Structures are given as structure tokens and as C-alpha cells.
Amino acid sequence: MxxxxxxxxxxxxxxxxxxxxxxxxxxxxxxxxxxxxxxxxxxxxxxxxxxxxxxxxxxxxxxxxxxxxxxxxxxxxxxxxxxxxxxxxxxxxxxxxxxxxxxxxxxxxxxxxxxxxxxxxxxxxxxxxxxxxxxxxxxxxxxxxxxxxxxxxxxxxxxxxxxxxxxxxxxxxxxxxxxxxxxxxxxxxxxxxxxxxxxxxxxxxxxxxxxxxxxxxxxxxxxxxxxxxxxxxxxxxxxxxxxVENMYEIDQVRPVLDAAAALSGRRYGANPDDDVRMRVIADHVRSSLMLMTDGVAPGNEGRGYILRRLMRRSIRAMRLLGVDAPSFDTLFAASRDAMSAAYPEVAQNYDRVSRLALGEEDAFLRTLVAGTSILDVAVADTKTGGGSVLAGDTAFQLHDTFGFPIDLTLEMAEEAGLSVDREAFDRLMAEQRSRAKADAKSKKAVLADVSVYGAFRSLGETRFLGYDELEAETRVVGIIVDGVSVDRATVGQLAEVILAETTLYAESGGQDADEGTIVGEGFELEVLDVQRPIAGLVSHRVEVRTGEVSVGSSARTVVDGDYRRAATQAHSATHVIHAALRQTLGHDAHQSGSYNKAGYMRLDFSWNQALSPDTRSEIEEISNIAVRDNLEVETRVMGLDEAKSLGAMALFGEKYGDRVRVVDIGGPWSRELCAGTHVSRSAEIGMISLVSESSVGSTNRRVEALVGLDAFREFATERALVQQLTAQLKTPRDSLVDRIAELSQQLKTAEKRIAQFEAQKLSERVPALVQSAESVGAVQLVAADLGAVGSADDVRSLAQSVRERLAGSAAVIALAGHAGGKATVIVATTPTARDAGARAGELAKRASAVLGGGGGGKDDLAQGGGPKLELVGDALAAVREALQG
Incomplete structure (x- = not known):
């Protein structure tokens, strides 16, 4: 049956x-x-x-x-x-x-x-x-x-x-x-x-x-x-x-097993280890086929990683059966034929699935060659050293550089009699994921050519529902990949998604885009950026994390609530600081630009001189008093003329429609045109810490502030620092400034004395260095490694002093020393040495090459160096060999 x-x-x-x-x-x-x-x-x-x-x-x-x-x-x-x-x-x-x-x-x-x-x-x-x-x-x-x-x-x-x-x-x-x-x-x-x-x-x-x-x-x-x-x-x-004996031998699975046996030339039932490998291949290929039919694509995380793991285990098993050549074309076709009777969609989607499978196999076969050689060397080195545990950073390199899933490394290491430092591998993976997410968020991708958005905009505006809701049901109107309108995007792709409605705020009015996700039947999209490429249309820059998203799909926008809350606090704080600036400096201090995101805000304003510390403190205090007073925040939509008649301030250069949104904080105290998201009362901002004030042009200044929890953390860090200083210096907080100034002056005096002492000690070496001169070719060579020195200037001064003592002869002085983790070589020549053909610049260049760096200079005095401190002796030997030549 x-x-x-x-x-x-x-x-x-x-x-x-x-x-x-x-x-x-x-x-x-x-x-x-x-x-x-x-x-x-x-x-x-x-x-x-x-x-x-x-x-x-x-x-x-x-x-x-x-x-x-x-x-x-x-x-x-x-x-x-x-x-x-x-x-x-x-x-x-x-x-x-x-x-x-x-x-x-x-x-x-x-x-x-x-x-x-x-x-x-x-x-x-x-x-x-x-x-x-x-x-x-x-x-x-x-x-x-x-x-x-x-x-x-x-x-x-x-x-x-x-x-x-x-x-x-x-x-x-x-x-x-x-x-x-x-x-x-x-x-x-x-x-x-x-x-x-x-x-x-x-x-x-x-x-x-x-x-x-x-x-x-x-x-x-x-x-x-x-x-x-x-x-x-x-x-x-x-x-x-x-x-039959087991599930791997039924009609839906056995054809793949038989195909693996035929490709390998090995008979099923002849060897227990080979039998297990064939059954693994049969199971994993069928699972991969069904997953890809349902929209999963190979990837490095989530569902994509599970699929990739299944496929790569299949490839690995084929290699253990002696098959190094591509095999998925045969194996997946066998599984398709076996499964199509029960699931017709397998045959209907097979072209797409086949492309994914063959591409994944081709990529992994290439990485296997390089990765296996790396692993073999690491295994041999571990065994030679008497170890039984493969280093976690080796496993991470195999994963990160060669695409080896950790389970494959575990299997291959186990076959060689080793375990793997999984804890170190997991730590490195966590660090990489953290860096990758931060990098993806920091890079604002360029949107597609504006012309591609016309067809989507003709369907109507993107309704923004995010003032009242963080989640909303919607529909995918369009998808853009690499600037071209397409009908779908798959796992791992970067795309722009146009929705009928959204709760995700698009970057505008100085407020950064929301963080969040877009999810639907069989797919999940991580939102990397949200923009308004043309008026009335919102484009969501996304990475397809799982599944496949297609035009017409139902979807749900999900805003990261913590990020939105912090971004809202920052935007409201921008309005508050603007009002405090104008209250302190007068109405000439007009906002000329702003940017705010979760926990941070900056505001540019027209002003032509730096703010005094007292003025900065006053602005910060007025802002936090407004927060303390829990002022009401009201938003209204009205005609532009009406808004202007109420005194609402507009950002210079910003375009506004006939209907605008007015945000009041404390009534007329802060009244601005703004489409951003805001708190409902000022106390929700939490705290404002003004951290910097600087120039951004001859007539513009910039203030930057941390807001809410970020501001609190900044204060907590500074408090901890003050506590450490008072404890270490045994000085009350009120006396710290004077005590640090006193210590700074003492340090400068000590450094000056030390420099004088070191210079004196070096000068005392001049006679010995002059006596060390040896005949090399047509010149007298003084070559010495001085060891640790204060700076390259000390080496130069000493080389010049030795040259003065040998001015009447054909002499070349090559002195080396190291400071700050880098070696320095100084070469000085006398006139007679130069007449004999010695050139300081060429000699310094030769020595520097040995040290892994560069150098050069004039014929009479030149400098070079490099990071390879251990090769200083070889660098001086290179000078000697050049003179002998």
C-alpha cells in the first residue's frame, strides 16, 4: 500500500x-x-x-x-x-x-x-x-x-x-x-x-x-x-x-536512498555505517525538499539555518560514501518524484527549489575543500600538542569564513577523536551576531530610483497607523529588489516592501525610523530602515529572515515597543530643549535642523558664538523643570494657515501640506509643526542630560543630549567615576578639581626630569659607541640596538652626537631603539662616507623593510622602523650587508 x-x-x-x-x-x-x-x-x-x-x-x-x-x-x-x-x-x-x-x-x-x-x-x-x-x-x-x-x-x-x-x-x-x-x-x-x-x-x-x-x-x-x-x-x-524494515525504505523515501547508493557504487545492506549514511541522505533530502517547497531558503539563522544544516549533512554523508561530485540534481529529483503524488505542489515549485538546492550544494562543495584542509591542520596540531579539544576560535573560523555549521565541525572532530570547545565557539558567535545587527542598522541603504515607486503610489497613500497602535494588519502592495519591482523576496535577500498600512514610523522630521518586524504567513522580515521615497508612500527596507514574502501577502507590522518609547522620549525632548534655548537666548535662536533616535537627540540652531557653561546649565535646568512639571502634550491636525496664526513654529526648508500636525507641550510654551511621535505628558521623557555643545558653521551651533534611561546611565557612569577618583585620591568631591590640577602639574615636572635624565644617560653612551666603530667596506660602521628609549627623537639625537665625534672619517651610524611597541632605526652619515657612496635614506629603507615597515630620508640623515621588534638585529645586519656590497 x-x-x-x-x-x-x-x-x-x-x-x-x-x-x-x-x-x-x-x-x-x-x-x-x-x-x-x-x-x-x-x-x-x-x-x-x-x-x-x-x-x-x-x-x-x-x-x-x-x-x-x-x-x-x-x-x-x-x-x-x-x-x-x-x-x-x-x-x-x-x-x-x-x-x-x-x-x-x-x-x-x-x-x-x-x-x-x-x-x-x-x-x-x-x-x-x-x-x-x-x-x-x-x-x-x-x-x-x-x-x-x-x-x-x-x-x-x-x-x-x-x-x-x-x-x-x-x-x-x-x-x-x-x-x-x-x-x-x-x-x-x-x-x-x-x-x-x-x-x-x-x-x-x-x-x-x-x-x-x-x-x-x-x-x-x-x-x-x-x-x-x-x-x-x-x-x-x-x-x-x-x-519493509523501517521508514527509510518506504516508497516516499527509498528512491532517494537508492539514488545515493547508485551514485556511490555501494550496496545498501552491505555495510552498517554506509546504511546509516544512506538513510540520513534519504531523510534529509526529503525534509529539505518539503521545507523549500513551503518557502524556506538556506540561511545562517532560524529556519534557514536548520535547512542548511540538513542539506550540508546530506552532502557530508555523500562524501563519506566516496561521492565528491555534485549529487543534489539526482537526489532531489528522486525525492520530487516520490512525494508529488501526495503533494502536487512539490512538482509545481520544483524549478525554484532545484535552483536553491543546486546553488547551496555548489557553494558548500567549494567551502568543504578549503574548510576541510583547515580543519585537518587544526586537528593535527591539536593532537601533536597532546590536546584533546579543538579550539573554539578554529570552529568559529570554519563557520564564519568557510560556512561550516558547528555540528559538521563537531562530527568531523569526533571522527578524529577530539571534542570542540563549544563554549568559546558560542561566545564568538554571540559577539558576531551583536556586531552584525549593529552594522546593519547603521547602514542606511540607498533607495531605488524614484521612478519605480510611481505604480505603487498610484494605488493610494500608505496609511500610517503608528500614532495609536504598535501593530496592525496590512497587505504587501509591492516589493523592490536591487531597484527593480519583483513579485517576491526570499530568505537572506535585502528588499524594499511597500505596504497598504503601517505602524512603523518612516524617518522624517528629524526622527529616525522605527525598529521592528513585518510578519506574515510563512515569512518574517527584519526592518532595517523605513523611508518616504516619494510623498505619501512608505518604503520598508527589510532583510527576509525566514520564508518567502510575495506581493499580495497579508502581513502584520510590529513596532519594537521599547525602541519606539525611547525614540518618542527623544523627539519630545528635542522640542523641550528648543523651547528652553529660545527662553534663554531669545527668539533669534531658531532651530535649523535636528536628529533624534532612541535615547539620543541633537538640535542645530542659529547662533554665532559658543554657549558658556552657565548658559548650558541653565538650558538643561529649564528643560528638566519642564519634565518635572509634567506638562500636557497635545497633538492637533489643522490647516497650515491656522497653525501659523497660533504661532506654531515650522522647520526652515521643510515642506508642509495644507493640513499639518501641531504638537503643543505646555500649551504655547512649545508649539511646533511636527509629524513625529511624542509622549502624552512631559514627565514621560524621564530625564535630559545635555552632553555637548559645538559649532557646525559660522552662524550655527549644535547641542546634543541623552534622554530617558540613556541619560540616567550617563549620570550613573559619571557618579561611579567621581566615587572612584575620590577614593583613589583620598580627596573630597568638592576638592577633586584642585587635586587633579595639582597632580597634573607634578606629573609634567616629573616627566621633564625623567626626559633630562634619560637624555643624559644616552649621551653617556657616546664614547662607547664611538669606540665600537668597525670597518665595513669603505666606511666605519657604528651599529647598535639601544633597547627601550623614550622616543625616536632620543635615538636621532644620539646618532647625531656620535656622527659629530666621527666627523673626520668616513662613518655610518645606524642606531635602533623601541618605544610604544614599534622599532625605530636612525641612520646618519658623514660627508666622507657619502663620498664613498653611503646614502642614509637607502640604508634606512633596507632596515625598515626587515622590520615590516617603511623608511627613508636624506643622504645624511634618515629614519625608518616597523612593528617587528624581534628583528632589530636583522635590520642592523641588513645595513652592514649593504655597506659591504
């Missing part, structure tokens, strides 16, 4: 018995916090838990599922697969235990010729929860099973709950006896290899509280509506009905 036939029989059976046939949901879970659909009941959870009223009393489905938590067991057991199908029938307050048991027994034991699955009654066993006498009696009544084939199990095996307070209930599981060749007698309680579980019936009848573990909770009563949730494992039933 083919797997597609089992699927058809299942849906027909329950459909004929009043169940609504529900198509399989996507493998990409609706819940953005969950990567995949991991169980057949997941799409029905809202109905089973009563959160949402069920739209039908009973339903049935064959649900696609992905689980990778047991990925290491794939290929090693008869029943572990990353992709599987769960056949389910569900009752929402309709039939209960008797109905569920009746349907299960009828479908399982009805002959195949009559539409059933044709299992022999004698081969079926069941388990029930140890306290569920009702279920035991029903099995005896409906199926006629004897007591010995109805085994009682505890909560660990036969009780279901979500792990949270809410619905729960006992389970009853149906097992098939594979016969004595597979294990001892005694039923599933004795051996679950011989007795294979094929169907689980969950009787959701109780409400539980005080949940402490899977087996520790308190039953508080029966549910008003009792539900049924069942799941029959499609792959398990298939391998039993097809008479």
Missing part, C-alpha cells in the same frame, strides 16, 4: 464520517516564536484549548511536520525522521472516547478491499492510562481485546498536557506486533522495538493547575467540553504495510 494511498484512505474514511477535511498547514508555524509545525495537532491548538471557538465540530487532516531535536538518531533507528506526516482526527466537544476508539479500530481492521488499512486484529495491542478504567472497558467492548493485550501505563507514557495550566487528559496508544524476530514477547510495556506505536488517542477531559513537571500537576476538574486529538504516524504505518 503506497503512502499516498494511506493518506487518501484516511481522509476518505473520516470525511465520510462527518469530519471536515482540513488541508495540511505549512511547515512554517504561524507562531513567529516557533520555527516549524512539529505535530499534527499544532494548527488545531486554539480550538482544542478553547482559546478560539472551533469552526467545525470535528475535523481530520494529514499534517506535514518537521522535528530536528533528535537529528543525531536519524538513520540509526527504525522511526526517527526529521520530516514526517501525522494523520489526525479531532473532535471539539463532539464525540469522545467511545467514538475515537470506534473510529480507530474500524479504520485499522477494515480490509483493504473495503477502504480500510487491513491490519490483523491479532497483531494489535493497546495501552491505556493506569487510572483510565473507562478506556479499558471500551477497548474490550468495541475491539473485543483480551485484558492481556490492554496494558496500563503511567503518566510519563500515557498522559498528555501542554506543560502549562489548562486542558489535559489520559492517552491510549495502539501498537503493532512485528513478531518474535524483532524482540521478546510481552507487549509494548516490555519492548517498543518489536511492538511499534502507530496511533495515539488523546482524551482531553480535565483541567489542571500547579504544573511542576510532566507527571506532577493537580487536576482541578473536568472540562465543560471534552475534546479528542489523535495522531497516526504515516511513515510507521507505511513501512508496516509495505513490508
Amino acid at each position: 503506497q503512502t499516498a494511498d494511506i493518506q487518501r484512505r484516511w481522509l476518505d474514511f473520516f470525511g465520510q464520517r462527518g469530519h471536515t477535511v482540513v488541508p495540511s498547514a505549512s511547515l512554517i508555524a504561524d507562531d513567529p516564536t516557533v520555527m516549524f509545525t512539529i505535530a499534527g495537532m499544532v494548527p488545531f491548538i486554539p480550538y482544542l484549548t478553547g482559546v478560539v471557538p472551533a469552526p467545525y465540530p470535528r475535523a481530520t487532516s494529514v499534517q506535514k511536520c518537521i522535528r530536528t531535536n533528535d537529528i543525531e538518531e536519524v538513520g540509526k533507528t527504525t522511526r526517527h525522521g526529521t520530516f514526517f506526516q501525522m494523520n489526525g482526527n479531532f473532535s471539539f466537544g463532539d464525540y469522545f472516547k467511545e467514538g475515537a476508539i470506534t473510529y480507530a479500530w474500524e479504520l485499522l481492521t477494515t480490509p483493504e478491499s473495503d477502504g480500510g488499512l487491513g491490519f490483523a486484529e491479532k497483531d494489535l495491542w493497546v495501552t491505556v492510562y493506569e487510572d483510565d478504567d473507562e478506556a479499558r472497558q471500551l477497548w474490550k467492548k468495541i475491539a473485543g481485546l483480551p485484558d492481556e493485550r490492554i496494558q496500563s501505563m503511567g503518566k510519563e507514557d500515557n498522559y498528555w498536557s501542554t506543560g502549562q495550566p489548562g486542558p489535559a487528559g489520559p492517552c491510549s496508544e495502539i501498537y503493532f506486533d512485528r513478531g518474535p524476530a524483532y524482540g521478546p514477547e510481552g507487549g509494548p510495556a516490555v519492548d517498543d522495538t518489536r511492538y511499534i506505536e502507530i496511533w495515539n488517542l488523546v482524551f482531553m477531559q480535565y483541567a489542571i493547575e500547579d504544573v511542576r513537571s510532566k507527571t506532577e500537576f493537580r487536576i482541578v476538574g473536568e472540562l465543560p467540553n471534552k475534546n479528542i486529538d489523535t495522531g497516526m504516524g504515516m511513515e510507521r504505518v507505511a513501512f508496516l504495510k509495505q513490508g
